[in-house]
Amino acid sequence: MADNEDDKILRDMMQQAERLCDTGDALLKGQYWHLRGRIQALLNLRCAGDLKSVAE
């Protein structure tokens, strides 16, 4: 998989993770928050290596 596909995949995952965070299951909610935070951080740290993404 090309490195430049990672961001698109992560952005898609972020959208899905946001949807999961709407769950009514109190046990799962914290876990989904955790998942969303991880994806958000990966997007953030990856965009630092790509000036184009930062500008978007």
Added chain:
Amino acid sequence: MSPYAASPLVGRFAALSRGDLEALQWSRLKRQLARLYADSAYYRERMDKAGAAPDKITSLQRFREVSPTSSKSDFLADQTAHPPFGNRLSIPRDQVALVSMTGGTSGQGQEIYGRSNHDIHIQGYLHALPWFLAGLRPGDIALNCVPAGGLTTGGWGPGEGLRIAGATAFHAGGSMSTDAKIDLMMRIGGMNFIYASTNYLHTLSEALNRRGIDPKDAFPNMRTLFIAAEAYPIEWAQKIENLWGCKLQEGYGSTQCAGFAGSTCDEGTITVDGKRGNLHLFEWENMIEVVNPETMEPVKSGEMGEMIVTNLSIQGSPVIRFRTGDAAVYIDHSDTNCDRAWNALECGTIKRLDDMMKIRGNNIWPSAIDAAVFAFDEVAEYAGRVFTSGDGKTEIEMRLALSESAAQRSEDERQNMLAAVRGAIKERTNVWMDIVEVPRGDLPEFSYKAKRWKDERQDGYKL
């Protein structure tokens, strides 16, 4: 394979020109300032008071010129007024997923940092990144000698860092004796990486020597020894590399940096021409200014100054122009031996501007010890010494004189008194100290500012 080839992401960081790197910093800084102006009453008030609202900050240079600094006392006042996290938290309280606190031995109090789930990952990343640059790869076996868990960034960051680096980690710090760690290492055999404080790596090396174990033979797959936290003589670094047969690498980090702010490159802690190496800064995550602490003007390359930190991506309790109280020699990127455009700090010489001592992982200010000792009316004076023992351990010796009347008491009473003082010090500093009673005449009189402590640890770094 070099880290730049092994990771396209790291390769891109390495290829950034200075102009591109600063454009990246500027992009992230604008985002961070705008967010904090909206979400943090602490930063909004300070920005407005200084005329440094985001719309007034038009460049990195302007930011450095007009944005106000914060210090530990500012954060403590904010926390007292708005407990527990202060108004600088800047994320909803229910999004705090990890709480970090700084050591509380300054006598001033402990800073509290509330980190989001995003930040937990970034904290791990800011440990994994320097270790990746130092040679750690997925699947490697790593020994973490720093005590894990608790309320410090240094307790949680390494575990997270090794996990997201893909390493198989043994978190042996604080839970096993040095001999037990060596036994574990011998059982594992194919160990690739060790993370330890400078002093603990010395302790471990001494213990191996004492047991007649040659690290080069016992651990032939060892690729990296990674140290942090304490300064060291360059000769010691050379001896450690010879003893272990692998590179010694170093990082500089802190709670305020949410992990490591920079680390050594392939060169390690010693350059090819035998000089001190460089800690290359991850400037796209943290902006580090090195300034003259009195004039606040940037120091020149090769000069020592105070480090001022700004987090560019941390969400919870970020720091903006925080005065660390840590002093380092600034090295401009053009003065390093590397092609990368990252500015750097000199290896092995970072120290405190104040008199704080780092002892067994605890930040200890003499003022905190004074407060514990002189709470006892029976104490007249004391002098302390931190040193490295013959078997490589950090030892603390306190010579203490009792007042004239207390010195007349029975042997049992005096011993009980010393035990009580020892307990009071432990309570305040988390460190046990050996106390020896001496006559008052054996200790100096302090006519101005008392200097009761000597740190002689580096004198004992002999292998």
